Amino acid sequence: MTPGIRAHFEKQLTQLNEDVLELGSRARRAVADGLRALMEGDADLAREVIAADVTINRLRYDIEFECYTLLATEQPVASDMRAIVAALTIVNDLERIADHGKKIARIYLRMLEDLRPIPLGEVPVLSELVLAMLERALRAFATRDVAEAEAVCRADDQADAQYKCVFNAIVNQMVEAPQRISAGTHLIQVAHELERVGDRATNVAERVIYTVTGELIELNI
Amino acid sequence: MFANHQPIVPATIPAPNGEYAIEAQGLSVFYGGFRAVKDIALKVRTRKITAFIGPSGCGKSTLLRAFNRMNELIPTAHAAGAVLYHGQDIYAPDVDPVEVRRRIGMVFQKANPFPKTIYENVAWGATINGYRGNMAELVEQSLRQTALWDEVKDKLQQSALALSGGQQQRLCIARAIAVKPDIILMDEPASALDPIATLKIEELMRELAGAYTLVIVTHNMQQAARVSDVTAMMMLADSQRTGMVIEVGSTKTIFTRPKDKRTEDYVTGRFG
Numbered sequence: 001m002t003p004g005i006r007a008h009f010e011k012q013l014t015q016l017n018e019d020v021l022e023l024g025s026r027a028r029r030a031v032a033d034g035l036r037a038l039m040e041g042d043a044d045l046a047r048e049v050i051a052a053d054v055t056i057n058r059l060r061y062d063i064e065f066e067c068y069t070l071l072a073t074e075q076p077v078a079s080d081m082r083a084i085v086a087a088l089t090i091v092n093d094l095e096r097i098a099d100h101g102k103k104i105a106r107i108y109l110r111m112l113e114d115l116r117p118i119p120l121g122e123v124p125v126l127s128e129l130v131l132a133m134l135e136r137a138l139r140a141f142a143t144r145d146v147a148e149a150e151a152v153c154r155a156d157d158q159a160d161a162q163y164k165c166v167f168n169a170i171v172n173q174m175v176e177a178p179q180r181i182s183a184g185t186h187l188i189q190v191a192h193e194l195e196r197v198g199d200r201a202t203n204v205a206e207r208v209i210y211t212v213t214g215e216l217i218e219l220n221i
Numbered sequence: 222m223f224a225n226h227q228p229i230v231p232a233t234i235p236a237p238n239g240e241y242a243i244e245a246q247g248l249s250v251f252y253g254g255f256r257a258v259k260d261i262a263l264k265v266r267t268r269k270i271t272a273f274i275g276p277s278g279c280g281k282s283t284l285l286r287a288f289n290r291m292n293e294l295i296p297t298a299h300a301a302g303a304v305l306y307h308g309q310d311i312y313a314p315d316v317d318p319v320e321v322r323r324r325i326g327m328v329f330q331k332a333n334p335f336p337k338t339i340y341e342n343v344a345w346g347a348t349i350n351g352y353r354g355n356m357a358e359l360v361e362q363s364l365r366q367t368a369l370w371d372e373v374k375d376k377l378q379q380s381a382l383a384l385s386g387g388q389q390q391r392l393c394i395a396r397a398i399a400v401k402p403d404i405i406l407m408d409e410p411a412s413a414l415d416p417i418a419t420l421k422i423e424e425l426m427r428e429l430a431g432a433y434t435l436v437i438v439t440h441n442m443q444q445a446a447r448v449s450d451v452t453a454m455m456m457l458a459d460s461q462r463t464g465m466v467i468e469v470g471s472t473k474t475i476f477t478r479p480k481d482k483r484t485e486d487y488v489t490g491r492f493g
Contacts, residue, residue, distance in 0.1 A: 081477065214478025
């Protein structure tokens with residue numbers, strides 16, 4: 001191989017990866033902070049999460065434009081092409097993950113109006129599961145690790161099961177104490193947002209597998 | 222297409238049929254004692270476009286020229302192994318190389334029209350082959366097939382050398398197809414042309430692929446990606462200066478997920 005024959009392009013690809021990871025880090029923080037606001041009763045933090053979403057959206061469009069520019073100017077093929085088109089879909093999922101964090105923050109602010117709060121039950125367990133999935137997906141992206149990506153996809157079954165468990169527990173509480181229906185409904189929405197974070201982490205992992213192998217596979221069945 | 226077309230040369234080679242138009246088996250080509258390509262095992266699909274890609278000097282043109290015995294025009298060149306054209310070895314002793322080259326035509330990197338009129342250029346091959354049909358119709362059909370007719374129909378008696386580079390190359394393709402070949406070999410057919418003329422040639426290749434088997438050599442990987450159905454990647458063998466085919470696959474696969482790391486490095490521009 002001639003060293004440095006596409007050094008400039010390689011720098012751009014490295015920058016693209018770093019930008020995707022930066023977006024991933026911000027998306028993860030949005031979900032984690034949205035939940036922390038809920039668990040610790042921190043309305044200011046919830047408002048910060050909502051405000052930060054504008055920056056996240058901007059970053060997503062910047063990366064998207066970066067990808068289009070590389071496609072148009074470098075005519076990438078094979079692994080280069082796969083890395084760029086995968087980045088395009090991954091940033092979409094990451095931006096939506098941040099949206100889930102923002103929605104959790106918004107739901108929490110609405111829950112403040114509930115006169116009869118409801119215990120969080122196993123919602124923190126679900127949040128730990130999906131945040132761990134997201135972290136592993138981002139690690140798999142950074143290291144192009146197919147095994148790690150496949151592990152994310154397997155973990156989604158556990159997250160789905162935990163979501164059902166949380167859902168049933170909240171419904172039971174609402175049945176037992178109808179005055180908590182409003183708060184319970186909000187909490188179910190939070191759990192649903194978390195479950196979607198797990199699905200999107202799986203999407204990211206699938207695109208990591210595509211980047212490495214060229215195989216487009218659906219693992220979130 | 223040509224109802225009144227008469228066979229130009231008695232058929233000594235079977236009529237085209239089958240899935241593969243050409244099959245190289247254990248093919249090596251030598252220039253004197255130097256083996257330029259070796260151990261080529263390659264099947265060329267009928268009425269598809271096959272592209273040879275690879276770094277300079279890896280034997281792409283040599284392999285292409287072995288497909289119609291064009292290398293024999295170089296005194297020291299010889300081939301070993303077999304090149305089957307619809308099942309028959311074109312290097313067999315009883316096969317006439319002139320007939321091989323009529324069935325398997327060639328277009329070169331630099332357009333090389335004769336210093337004659339446009340009409341004479343297209344009619345030339347058919348004339349020397351004793352074509353007895355309607356020559357004017359043959360010329361028109363050939364020029365139409367290469368999308369040149371509308372541009373030259375009013376100046377058929379003018380010199381071909383007055384045409385633009387792109388038009389000259391399309392004229393050369395018209396000249397090649399006027400002798401009714403089965404296969405057209407193209408050696409860097411657009412490398413001397415500007416981008417618009419290049420796109421016209423590429424579009425023409427796609428048109429011709431419905432009726433002919435095309436094999437192209439190109440340094441322009443995007444061209445291979447755009448026009449070909451199958452791509453064969455060639456490289457020099459590690460220890461010698463001998464070219465080999467290292468990977469053959471659908472163009473879609475070669476340019477999205479090649480199997481061989483060397484192909485990956487070449488198509489992504491990491492070496493070459």
